[in-house]
Amino acid sequence: MTETSTGRTAGTAAGTKKFNIDTVENAAKTPDTELPWAELGLKRNEFDEVVKVLGRRPTGAELAMYSVMWSEHCSYKSSKNHLRQFGDKVTEEMKKDMLVGIGENAGVTNLGDGWAVTFKIESHNSPSFVEPYQGAATGIGGIVRDIISMGARPVAVMDPLRFGAIDHPDTARVMHGAVAGIGGYGNSLGLPNIGGEMVFDSVYQGNPLVNALAVGVMRHEDIRLANASGKGNKVVLFGARTGGDGIGGASVLASESFDDTKPSKRPAVQVGDPFAEKVLIECCLELFKASLVEGIQDLGAAGISCATSELASNGDGGMEVELTSVLLRDPSLTPGEILMSESQERMMAVVTPENIAAFEAVMDKWAVEYSWLGEVTDTGRLIITWDGAVIVDVDPRTVAHDGPVYDRPYARPEWQDAVQADSFTGSVQDAGRPSAPADLAAAITELVASPNMCSKSWITQQYDRYVGGNTAMAYPDDAGVVRVDEETGLGVALATDANGRYTYLDPYHGAQLALAEAYRNVATSGAVPMAVSDCLNFGSPEDPDVMWQLAEAIRGLSDACMVLGIPVTGGNVSLYNQTGTVPIHPSPVVAVLGKFDDVARRTPSGWREDGQAIYLLGTTAAELDGSEWSNMRGHLGGLPPKVDLAAERALGEILINASRDGMVDSAHDLSEGGLAAALVESSLRYGVGARIALQDVLDRDGVDLFTALFSETQGRAVVSVPRSEEIRFKDMCTARGFAHVRIGVVDAEGGTLEINGVDTMNLAALREAHEATLPKYFG
Amino acid sequence: MTELPLIGGTADAPGPGTLTGARIGVITFPGTLDDRDAARAVRLAGATPVALWHADTTLGDVDAVVIPGGFSYGDYLRAGAIARFAPLMSVIIDAANSDARLPVLGICNGFQILTESHLLPGSMIKNDHLKFMCRDQILRVENTTTAWTRDYAAGQEITVPLKNQDGQYLADEKTLDALEAEGRVVFRYVGFNPNGSRRDIAGISNAAGNVVGLMPHPEHAVETGFGPELGSSTDGLGFFTSVLNKIVGDNK
Amino acid sequence: MPRIVVDVMPKPEILDPQGKAIVGALPRLGFTAFSAVRQGKRFELTVDGEVTEEILAQARNAAETLLSNPVIEDVVNVEVVEA
Amino acid sequence: MPRIVVDVMPKPEILDPQGKAIVGALPRLGFTAFSAVRQGKRFELTVDGEVTEEILAQARNAAETLLSNPVIEDVVNVEVVEA
Numbered sequence A: 001m002t003e004t005s006t007g008r009t010a011g012t013a014a015g016t017k018k019f020n021i022d023t024v025e026n027a028a029k030t031p032d033t034e035l036p037w038a039e040l041g042l043k044r045n046e047f048d049e050v051v052k053v054l055g056r057r058p059t060g061a062e063l064a065m066y067s068v069m070w071s072e073h074c075s076y077k078s079s080k081n082h083l084r085q086f087g088d089k090v091t092e093e094m095k096k097d098m099l100v101g102i103g104e105n106a107g108v109t110n111l112g113d114g115w116a117v118t119f120k121i122e123s124h125n126s127p128s129f130v131e132p133y134q135g136a137a138t139g140i141g142g143i144v145r146d147i148i149s150m151g152a153r154p155v156a157v158m159d160p161l162r163f164g165a166i167d168h169p170d171t172a173r174v175m176h177g178a179v180a181g182i183g184g185y186g187n188s189l190g191l192p193n194i195g196g197e198m199v200f201d202s203v204y205q206g207n208p209l210v211n212a213l214a215v216g217v218m219r220h221e222d223i224r225l226a227n228a229s230g231k232g233n234k235v236v237l238f239g240a241r242t243g244g245d246g247i248g249g250a251s252v253l254a255s256e257s258f259d260d261t262k263p264s265k266r267p268a269v270q271v272g273d274p275f276a277e278k279v280l281i282e283c284c285l286e287l288f289k290a291s292l293v294e295g296i297q298d299l300g301a302a303g304i305s306c307a308t309s310e311l312a313s314n315g316d317g318g319m320e321v322e323l324t325s326v327l328l329r330d331p332s333l334t335p336g337e338i339l340m341s342e343s344q345e346r347m348m349a350v351v352t353p354e355n356i357a358a359f360e361a362v363m364d365k366w367a368v369e370y371s372w373l374g375e376v377t378d379t380g381r382l383i384i385t386w387d388g389a390v391i392v393d394v395d396p397r398t399v400a401h402d403g404p405v406y407d408r409p410y411a412r413p414e415w416q417d418a419v420q421a422d423s424f425t426g427s428v429q430d431a432g433r434p435s436a437p438a439d440l441a442a443a444i445t446e447l448v449a450s451p452n453m454c455s456k457s458w459i460t461q462q463y464d465r466y467v468g469g470n471t472a473m474a475y476p477d478d479a480g481v482v483r484v485d486e487e488t489g490l491g492v493a494l495a496t497d498a499n500g501r502y503t504y505l506d507p508y509h510g511a512q513l514a515l516a517e518a519y520r521n522v523a524t525s526g527a528v529p530m531a532v533s534d535c536l537n538f539g540s541p542e543d544p545d546v547m548w549q550l551a552e553a554i555r556g557l558s559d560a561c562m563v564l565g566i567p568v569t570g571g572n573v574s575l576y577n578q579t580g581t582v583p584i585h586p587s588p589v590v591a592v593l594g595k596f597d598d599v600a601r602r603t604p605s606g607w608r609e610d611g612q613a614i615y616l617l618g619t620t621a622a623e624l625d626g627s628e629w630s631n632m633r634g635h636l637g638g639l640p641p642k643v644d645l646a647a648e649r650a651l652g653e654i655l656i657n658a659s660r661d662g663m664v665d666s667a668h669d670l671s672e673g674g675l676a677a678a679l680v681e682s683s684l685r686y687g688v689g690a691r692i693a694l695q696d697v698l699d700r701d702g703v704d705l706f707t708a709l710f711s712e713t714q715g716r717a718v719v720s721v722p723r724s725e726e727i728r729f730k731d732m733c734t735a736r737g738f739a740h741v742r743i744g745v746v747d748a749e750g751g752t753l754e755i756n757g758v759d760t761m762n763l764a765a766l767r768e769a770h771e772a773t774l775p776k777y778f779g
Numbered sequence B: 001m002t003e004l005p006l007i008g009g010t011a012d013a014p015g016p017g018t019l020t021g022a023r024i025g026v027i028t029f030p031g032t033l034d035d036r037d038a039a040r041a042v043r044l045a046g047a048t049p050v051a052l053w054h055a056d057t058t059l060g061d062v063d064a065v066v067i068p069g070g071f072s073y074g075d076y077l078r079a080g081a082i083a084r085f086a087p088l089m090s091v092i093i094d095a096a097n098s099d100a101r102l103p104v105l106g107i108c109n110g111f112q113i114l115t116e117s118h119l120l121p122g123s124m125i126k127n128d129h130l131k132f133m134c135r136d137q138i139l140r141v142e143n144t145t146t147a148w149t150r151d152y153a154a155g156q157e158i159t160v161p162l163k164n165q166d167g168q169y170l171a172d173e174k175t176l177d178a179l180e181a182e183g184r185v186v187f188r189y190v191g192f193n194p195n196g197s198r199r200d201i202a203g204i205s206n207a208a209g210n211v212v213g214l215m216p217h218p219e220h221a222v223e224t225g226f227g228p229e230l231g232s233s234t235d236g237l238g239f240f241t242s243v244l245n246k247i248v249g250d251n252k
Numbered sequence C, D: 001m002p003r004i005v006v007d008v009m010p011k012p013e014i015l016d017p018q019g020k021a022i023v024g025a026l027p028r029l030g031f032t033a034f035s036a037v038r039q040g041k042r043f044e045l046t047v048d049g050e051v052t053e054e055i056l057a058q059a060r061n062a063a064e065t066l067l068s069n070p071v072i073e074d075v076v077n078v079e080v081v082e083a
């Protein structure tokens, strides 16, 4: 009894008569008609450009398409000139495993054995502030569709989150909603959540960041691209019906083209239907397996405008579509609105005439609604009709790829020098720095209970980590790990990182530090880093200060990728994250993907075996600016920790080799919160303590105990080494010239973390402090 | 290739299990999530998983059926409410009640479907804390005579993952007393009741012991390195070996 | 178009975790007048055309079988509303 | 004891996945009379004593702030029911 088997055919739509259809013919005859381009977000020069491209004024429907596709979100007009560096700064080493690079829905990386992996990170920031549950849920839904459209089976998700101050009255609303939404959608798709981030900072109060990452795997032969080739092939829209979701400005247009009927209300937010998406996943995979689609594209921002123009311009260049064939949830939608609608859980595909019946059989099996909209042509034109009348006649490239590009002015902010000069050390906030044993113990406890360093299990307990049966590591280890092939154990590791405070102090190096940390997290788990995806969350590009932050961050990130030898394969830019004139901290969230030949070799982040030797890898400098400690004391100034990418690479190689050869049983990298945080986390992982003495570190590096514990110097990790492997491990570090020093032993009996010069800390008490914070604020 | 290809269905799994005689069906509804995982558990236990489709009208020659976890039809109305009316469910209900007493295991959403089908008494409502909860959960096996628990020792404590939003088991006092009296409380939560279930009940059986339902996920504790870190991490395998041994024994 | 409204409530003897959470939250927002809250479901079924006795019977039947679970819920109301 | 019933429905223009799932299932059970279904919530607030104008105002206020999410839902009904 579903309507799936019939669909709607051209010209039979009820309500066709309701609109004053603005045809191409009419547009040519009425050049002086006023159009609401400003309300739709276009600038005067952009509208003039549209007129120039078309050689006449656009129709209402064309205006709708150009306005959404030329928006910042879809056209990357402010960032494009800078993003090029990701494609330009690429070495042979970086190209080696890249099967599909930037520009497609998501990049694809070769895993070997005929397997490939695709992953991407995206933002859903402002919808998640307006309606946290649905905003976050549809964020997961959108990124998962990107992965499906590459031909892959999605296998896991991650959720880097940034909220306002933990004690601000509005934070609980956003936190509860976003976490429940991510869980509600991701859990219902059967995708394990294998990691993420959680940061509280008042700079995100009115602009929380809800980023979502999805990863999928496929066989090489299943890779699908978004292009419409083959004259005469059919174009089909399937999945959910089209409603008025996310058309915002289009209601302006609606009022223009309506007769007398009042448009019904347009939804303020999009509501996700995870069940519909789960069914879409399965039916798409059946389509791929039986090779029933030639090209496929998910519908996200800019909906049908985006899907038709991208499919057409990436293929043979032409397409004809009858818009009244679109199945609607709300019959009052105008043609322009249908083109702009961002209704969720929809896909568009190109199918050869021979495969139509088989395609329909798959749709019917899964009870998915679909409708045939038109076909691929070789005319180089995208032609959209409404009941036969031509309402769009454009070169699809001009819509999808030739949008405006701006060289926005940027300059190093005037305040940057003053901020960098204001070091934490010696500042008012640094008064009373702890040094007595009891004070140091109290400081460590305070650190691990602080909003950013506390246990995230309040969040991760709401996420299914097991579904799929391939999760080898997730919270609280450094990277999430999923198996791809059961026979060989082939698998992937993923970590996402960003430090907005570092990036605020120095955007070039801050972005590199985000990459360095994600890279380090992946290597710490034992995986070989292979590829990068990034989500650049910044303020307004029209502010030269912010534009400079963005330019510097992209330059820094692309430079660092060259040194680490891993390419950016895709990502997303989210701008205008600011309240009034106050932007968020520049927050480039960087995801690194690594590969395991056998996930059984993964290294967890906690100690287990009594008596194993604990080593600190890397050297420690006095680097407290921008640190969690200075943040806890309310200071932000100075310079972030130094970046040493050669050292990161060397450390990575040690950690990967040690894991492969069974030389370490645990490894945990040092990042926010420094050594103090790493020691506590490694102890709490399995509830096994240690006895630590840092004298050798203090002597070698010339730092005091407080600095050794709280400094955030990069390129460091702690590992535990079985007694039998100690010589081999030390030899390896020596041979590679990498600083390593034994700082203690695992103590399975005591239930304590003992650090010389610090009062002995009881693990049960530490755990209580670590785990109490989120429940205290969020119930 | 993996034994259960990531792309493609369970039917594409190469080769049967070691005990090729035993065929255990795993049903997929639209919205089912843990079907591949259940099939993997069946295989690791030595039997052959057989993919069943909710719209089918016959069971074929399967010796037992697993109704796996997930959100059938989205579970927006009530967990299991719509799935209960699937064509294959009526066949399963009849087979479970027939003299042959087809062994049926409902896990999580499967348990909810079994209560909605009235194969098992009581029902599940939202967790008392109202949130989805995913954790490693200790259970006590209280009845080792059912088709799905004969390989466990009486009173044995096992650790298996738990992950759900609507896991709070309830039934009226009379029903609960009867379940206790007849030994039909098969699993109880130990140490921590994760959802407010009455009398710490995690799973129950029908009177004959062929139909068992529980909220936690034994199919996620069958492989070292991919299940709970506590306990043996393969504590769930006993469900599948139990039914396999029963099938093999019955067929002798 | 006419609609049939079906109201389903948790049985009185059954603890309602959602209602409990609400009754706990109300006083914190200054709503002190309510001693208990229960949360149930309201369904609106659209009928194309007239609501006949037969259609109303269908709605009652759907309410008892699909829309509610008699173990934990009661159908408290089935009524026709003209739009 | 008197109760105040509050009915909350998803806004008409908003997708209602719950109603969509139900409308898909009904025909399979032979209920073919319904062309659309929307699922909302029904709250019953118990009042100890008499329902004054002030208490009713509290209920209306709670309905708009706590019991519904005005971004996606409408309060369609607030009424007093004597038990």
Ligand SMILES: Nc1ncnc2c1ncn2[C@@H]1O[C@H](COP(=O)(O)OP(=O)(O)O)[C@@H](O)[C@H]1O
Pocket (backbone or CB within 6 Å): A158, A159, A160, A161, A193, A194, A195, A196, A197, A198, A456, A459, A460, A474, A475, A476, A477, A478, A479, A480, A496, A497, A517, A521, A671, A672
């Ligand atoms: N929002 C979240 N969702 C899922 N996992 C999270 C989230 N936030 C943090 N985590 C997990 O918590 C652990 C600790 O996070 P973090 O301190 O950011 O790690 P690291 O310092 O190694 O980058 C990691 O396993 C991370 O993936």
Ligand SMILES: [Mg+2]
Pocket (backbone or CB within 6 Å): A478, A521, A668, A669, A670, A671
């Ligand atoms: Mg780490």
